[in-house]
Amino acid sequence: MSEHTNHTTNIVKENGKVGAQADEIKNSNITINDYAEYSPEEKYEAAEKLLQEGVPRKARDLIDDAISKGHDGARVRFHRVLAILSKRSYRDLTAEDREQMRLSTKSPHEHTDDSWSGALDAIRELFEHFENPEIGTRHTDKKLRDLPSQQHEKIMRHLDLFITSELKDVLWTETSDEARESRFSGDRSNRVWAYFQPDPLDARVRHPVEDPLLPHDRRWAIVTSCTGTAAVGYLGWLVLTHATVLSVLAYLAMLAFGYVASRNGFEWHYRTSRLRLKEGDFFRSTSVTGSDPDGFANQVDRSFSHYFHKYCPENTNREKWLAETAGIRATLRDEIVELYRESRTGVGRVNWLIRYLTSDVKQRWQAGTLLRHRERYRVATSTKVRFSLALAALVPTTLIVLVTTVTTSVLPAVLAALVAVASTRDAVKRWLRVAVERRRFEEDQRESDRLHQERHEAYLRWKRKLETTCPSETEMEYWLHCDKVIMLDDALRHYRLAWRDIITHAFLQTPTSDAKRKRRGGPLRFSKYDVRLFLITRDGVRETNTTLDFEQGSFGRAQRGNFRFDAISSTDIIPSSGLGYTLKITLINGPTREVNVKEPDQEASTTNPNDTSERLSEIDLDAAGFTHTRHVLEGIAAEGKGWIERDPVTSDVGFTSSTDE
Structure with missing residues (x-):
């Protein structure tokens, strides 16, 4: 991606001085x-x-x-x-x-x-x-x-x-x-x-984008779910036709344990993937760099570096502060570059936002909530236990059902079992993707709305300060x-x-x-x-x-x-x-x-x-x-x-x- 910059350049001979050159003219x-x-x-x-x-x-x-x-x-x-x-x-x-x-x-x-x-x-x-x-x-x-x-x-x-x-x-x-x-x-x-x-630009945030393949996955999930349900239902019919107490209980237990394992497995998977994603925002070593040293991306980089040095918390080792916030600094820097990287945008117009973001990181760091996502997405022990026990119980109950149905009708039972396993596996995979993406999108949308509200309020505060302070x-x-x-x-x-x-x-x-x-x-x-x-x-x-x-x-x-x-x-x-x-x-x-x-x-x-x-x-x-x-x-x-x-x-x-x- 190319960079745009509106910095001005003066070429002055020896003993010369520049008289006038404009970066920006406000409506007047x-x-x-x-x-x-x-x-x-x-x-x-x-x-x-x-x-x-x-x-x-x-x-x-x-x-x-x-x-x-x-x-x-x-x-x-x-x-x-x-x-x-x-x-x-x-x-x-x-x-x-x-x-x-x-x-x-x-x-x-x-x-x-x-x-x-x-x-x-x-x-x-x-x-x-x-x-x-x-x-x-x-x-x-x-x-x-x-x-x-x-x-x-x-x-x-x-x-x-x-x-x-x-x-x-x-x-x-x-x-x-x-x-x-x-x-x-x-x-x-x-x-x-x-x-x-400079006249500040209004607050902007990244808006979550829904996966374009989600409708396709949802359609196939419905198809495979119907197929898997039919196959599992057929196995249940075979169990009932030669019903024994053990086989019926095993069939019902298989369904119950499958539901418990799926529900807790989904929660475990979602929290783990979200935690991994959030950790990437806070612990990264590189960010996007521009080829032009005076380009917008590098101006933003220098501005973040300046304000993180300036707003180091009191009684805190500066090197420690900069090291522990390097990842989030790079993440925020890349976000600003992405949101405001356009023709004729100078970093001065977004410095208010960079200061606000730096101050917000400082406050959360001092309050010990900078990494609160770890607590938010921590997988509860009870979730892990329920998933493990349900999965452990699902295996023997499934074997009992398969043995019962095979002894009753070998070929139909084997075919139904194969269809059930293949369809259920694909359906679970697709429904998991659909559910995770839908929950992720809704959560990111709420987060985006909250961030935009907070940033817009900071923008209005800065505008009011400029309007009340600026001389005529x-x-x-x-x-x-x-x-x-x-x-x-x-x-x-x-x-x-x-x-x-x-x-x-x-x-x-x-x-x-x-x-x-x-x-x-x-x-x-x-x-x-x-x-x-x-x-x-x-x-x-x-x-x-x-x-x-x-x-x-x-x-x-x-x-x-x-x-x-x-x-x-x-x-x-x-x-x-x-x-x-x-x-x-x-x-x-x-x-x-x-x-x-x-x-x-x-x-x-x-x-x-x-x-x-x-x-x-x-x-x-x-x-x-x-x-x-x-x-x-x-x-x-x-x-x-x-x-x-x-x-x-x-x-x-x-x-x-x-x-x-």
Whole structure:
């Protein structure tokens, strides 16, 4: 049997890093909703949620659609502006974006005079400052500070790249302090793990299969039983025709002893065969192995080995525990491989069941009931005694009957005896097979139903735990935002820079090679990131690179470097296979640095035609900070320090001003 596996493989050159690659995408807003049936109000609500989850492009499209259908207002315009500016600096805006900003923020008094209008007015003044630097930001600073916390927090979070210079110096202490206080909010350390858990597959069990030859055996058993009964009946008639007390008693005793021997012999045979079968489940040395070391069968094998090591009972010798459970471990392993061995099934989706089975074995081992089948199928001494005595008595009584009938009528008696022996022997053999198989099937069916019920209950418990533990997209995005704020604050402190010294900054976050990955509604997220921070100042570029363990909320040791603008020999953006890019930074006196940013696997992409692979790739690249970082580094590589003095967007051509519908 061939194996199927859905593990992902990365091929990375020296000094390279993998940016994004998907094992699995769960049903989510992005992957299954095209919002075609949504009302304008529902589209706006979905857009606001997507914005908080870190998907500004999709949010902007939905808000534009809602506005075009008449759903408008200060709150709607405020979030539209956030969607335009989120994860972008002023230099990232196209001429069309700037025109849309002017249209969205002008005439704020047309909207209700509430906190949303005030927030929109503050963004308008901030935007006007970038349009005309001679306009100061003193009043804007006061407006931002006076905003209610909801609007203030959203502006500081989404306009992180947009707000710079002295204004950000004033607000930064508050922003960084809040990030340090909130990065572990919502019990982050005990919940993030659930986000990256694969969607569990439901409980499955082996269903007993009835022997297909059973009907055939039953038919022949009836035929031979009728023949044997007729032959034995004829012998009885011969006994009665020349009746003596001894012969009649012998005949009746033969029938009685035959019944007792058959009944107890069946019980002995059934229990012995079942015990032998069950012992095979607990005492075996080998299991099915796969040729592919990364195949599903070997993944299951490693998972069972891991959990049996992990769940070793307390105060128990580990080697003894593993030796005594080796057989049942192999049996359970083969069962899981058989039940779940299918295309695109990873072991992560059945690890919950492997843990449950391991825990069940541990509990039975501790309670001394792991081998309870031995007691269940032990043959009682009384059964053995009754069978032996009945068989011993059956032989002489049968001989008496045969002698009596032969002396009466030799040829008919001999023929009847031969037919009786042959037919009875075949009938007993076939009825024994039928009875054993029927009892085995009924017993296995009850056992299968019981196991399925227990496993399904364990599955529901695991599902409930994931549902109650798993953080929302909004929480995940906020925690990542806090982590980046702290990393940025540490870099500013290390380099002793104030925001007035920073022209712009850029984050580029890519997964580490051992990172878990998951998409649950927003961009593809990872359990571990390799985060690069570029601080662009008038004197050059400061770079900080560190590892972020997102599950634990901890940073690795930071690697820092800096280089002048004229030290960058080239910055190349090379399209890789599919929809990804490779960022190559070459310094005059240094090696070429490569960061590979890859799109999700095609197999993991959505089936919704409105969310194509290109769309998902854009979302993931934006989330990684690739779009903004590319824009900054390409500008520096092309123009050097001159890039600082020039606004690269004012030269956009071919744009025609438009108005909102």
